[in-house]
Amino acid sequence: MVKKYGLILILTIAMTACTNEEMVEEEIMKDEKTERDWASISLFDWEKEEIRLPKEEFQDYLHWLSSREDSEIEKAEMIDHKTIDVYFSDNMDELLVDIPEELVVEPTKVYETVASIQDTHLREAYKASTYYQNQIEPTIRYYDNEDQLIVSFNQSAEVRTQEEEERKEQNRTDLGTYGFNQSVMFENFTITFTGGNNIPRRLEDEIYTPKHVVHLGVEFENTSDRKFFASVDLFTITDSWGNELDLYKFDDRLAEFVDPGQAIHGPIYFVASGKGPYELTYRTEESKATWIVEDERVGLD
Structure with missing residues (x-):
């Protein structure tokens, strides 16, 4: 019985001490x-x-x-x-x-x-x-x-x-993998990569200047009856080692509204690691598709 009350006393003192510490901190x-x-x-x-x-x-x-x-x-x-x-x-x-x-x-x-x-x-x-x-x-x-x-x-x-992205990814339909000049039909638009090359141009006043910047041409065609905002910023890019690569955000990268039935062509830029092939993946709520770009196709061999 003495041991029991002793244990209760110890627990009470410990709880009181914690409470007092909180009160002191608050004051x-x-x-x-x-x-x-x-x-x-x-x-x-x-x-x-x-x-x-x-x-x-x-x-x-x-x-x-x-x-x-x-x-x-x-x-x-x-x-x-x-x-x-x-x-x-x-x-x-x-x-x-x-x-x-x-x-x-x-x-x-x-x-x-x-x-x-x-x-x-x-x-x-x-x-x-x-x-x-x-x-x-x-x-x-x-x-x-x-x-x-x-x-x-x-x-x-x-x-x-x-958690939301994991749930969406599980439910997305994988439309497959593609290369240059292969069009992929999403729910309301079509995407086609038309070619690419390694470019010398760089952003001004940047802290770190990457060794390789790749330019790709991409076309969005609006197949819906509403305006559609085409943005290359929605692409994710990885190299053959699984590293996610940065988009290189020149001001002229494609980001515009496209009228119904119309198409627009513009550039996407990314920092290449030299460890191709690269996978460029575009995701919507319902589906995703991936384009494969080899180093030699963009002048990095």
Whole structure:
């Protein structure tokens, strides 16, 4: 019996000590509290600057989110230590009106996109506060301006993106592998690579100048009845060693709207490793296709 009560006493003392440490930390942070310029804190500052917030100051941050005149947020409030409810304001209506007519987007998708952006900042602020314990991510729920739940996030954007991409990749139809001058038909457009070469041109004032930059010609043909935005930035490129290669972002790379029934031809550039062949993969929500480009076909032999 003595041993039993002794164990209980030890556990009680340990728990009290942990609680006291948290209380001391909170009080120290309160004493060090300064008037913060929330608008000047970027997404990367939370971790880079090692910002730490007591609970009271995190509540100030939530209030600031909704206090700005142009804020998309009407109210942000803690429901408990691990749950935050965010309500969008009527300013979202202006955002919906400003969407170009050629982009057919459901209002719910707009809300979800804005929620995802807001969530990244809000989540980092929460994790900088003393509400954040034991690396448990908060649940943040987002409601539209009619108080209808739009989306709820309980993981970081990085985890959500990875899980979503893995799910999409499993469901995509693989259209196969192709070479130059072989057209691939996607759902609403066709892509054809028309040739390529190694070029000497480089960006100005770059810190690192790559040894090889490859230029490829690519054609997008819009086979749908709506405008389509053709962008080579959606390609991913790997070499024969499995290394992902960087797109080389000259300003003249292809990125334009294409009218229904029309085609556009333009360049894509990438930093070649000299370890070809290279695989250029284009993905949509439904499918993907890959083009194989050998070193010798672009003058790198």
